[in-house]
Amino acid sequence: MSSSPAHKPAPSAGPERPAADGAAPLSLCDREPHVPADRLVAEMVPPPRFDSVRFDNYIPDPSQPSQSEAVKVLSGFAGGLGGDRADGEGGGIRRWFRRGGRQTAPAGPRGVYLDGGYGVGKTHLLASLWHATEAPPERKAFGTFVELTNLVGALGFQQTVATLGGHRLLCIDEFELDDPGDTVLVSTLLSRLVEEGVALAATSNTLPGKLGEGRFAAADFLREIQGLSAHFRTLRIDGEDYRHRGLPEAPAPAGDAEVTAAAHRTPGASLDHFPSLLDHLSRVHPSRYGALCDGVEAVCLTDVQPVPDQSTALRLVVLADRLYDREVPVLASGVPFDRLFGEDMLRGGYRKKYFRAISRLTALARDARRLTGEGDGA
Template identity: 80%
Template structure:
């Protein structure tokens, strides 16, 4: 858990930070170096996962993944560009070279994926962990061939929030993972969608069936049932605060940011999603005024990425306006990206609950 104590009063009132004033530049080497479990999941392990006793699939997932990690302890290529010149090319594995954790939001899939990363007996430099968006951003920054070369020497690649939102990503990731599996890299992924159903409802999936089936062949699906642990047995999400309370808190809490929600949404369109993590550097809290409905799907998807980065970094969110479960329209919540939006609502609600301690009593 975070060791921050943002509720401590500053010696004197200071002007809060602003997300809208930030346009970070993120070099490619930082993108590679940061492919590790985020702060929220830095200390998680299989034995810290608390399975729901009413959901046997959760205990089974721990057992299967523990065995998968142990199986990755054997010999492996020493890295792209460092194999012996006359070494025989390794044969492609006969069966799936990865595991795919499928389940609803909040059942602990990311916890289990990070635990797998920690449990795999390999140098951290030979293990990579990132979201699907971060992986595609890495290809954009390095180029396809350089990304293959960079990751081919790894023992394990963990991909969180695996979702295919357009045909280009489908072909790109299918080709990338095929190259990595051929190089001997083990794969693990989480998603709310079974591998064979990726892309369904978002684009003409039938036109890309070959690529989608190729992706599915790399994974052994592992279903994880259950309800959202972030709300299991917890009180209702706190109601939004007034503009005055949010503003006063932002000025009082060291390292807090203060932004008007509509202007923040506009700013996100000017910053590439690969930089949203850097956008939150050194923040202790995010304070937002005038939260309201997200106007369109492109804006909504950018907000989802920001919510993920805030959640990964355990940054509480204090807001005025509408509650977070009113951000997305009914059309959005019933469309092809609905699982992303529900995940964002779940995570922002958890961060709003974390922010309760920021408000002066």
């Protein structure tokens, strides 16, 4: 059984965690981390929240048979990824794509694509696949779509192919195509990796053939989008958002004084004025948002307001994802998280990203109730 490597990120360039209770809180706005390329590669493993997930602790909704089917299919996929790839032909990968004892043609799908709404457990299943694949950690990679494109930016295209080309499995979470450049880049990259024998697995809220729809002139890049779709067998996973299934509504925002007091008495907490933090995020590349959170045990925000524009909103989505990955509770004053994004945004091409961010921030707000003395059963 494969095990997860220890998460020991390189030290951030930001301030150190306070040495003792009562010290001034951290500030995310004071941090300008620099992330070397080798850290980007080393951190392409499931985030801490998903260290212990496995297929056998995924709990399918009995009313949604597609969830149980996904576990069955992915378990079989993982079982076909074993064996030595020393022949350079990815024999273990091809074993999974056999029909009646014969291999499928190499041009057939070489990956699985988990499509479904937010909160149905797609990332749990993707991380479980990574853990179940019998390969050394350095021979399999896990990252979000944004982290993958950031890796190409840091290493260059050819070096990224060389780095990932020897892998048995590449897992891509939150697969989205936000612009034409990404479409061409990722289509070319994945085609090269498939040629090298790398198996692919991805999650998204959008079917492969619909990627980019509503965000740019997808029809102009139809060939690239269809090329991406051809790499995957799609598994639809239906269901409700497990983070809110049967739970009470999100807690009401705290007051400024309550947030500030909690930040001062919580070791490792950060305290920031929300509009100032949004401004600071515009000066930090999203690939560094994970490092921005290094050593932070809780995020406290005052004066949360609706985000003013699309670019700011998309940066906030990335920060929400990194906080959720690291299980960092978020205590905030101001407007509730379900009012962060205006109606025009929630009807637009990025609406699925915004709903995911609302879902995840709401879960982190529930986690933050302990900072104010509330019990989880409240």
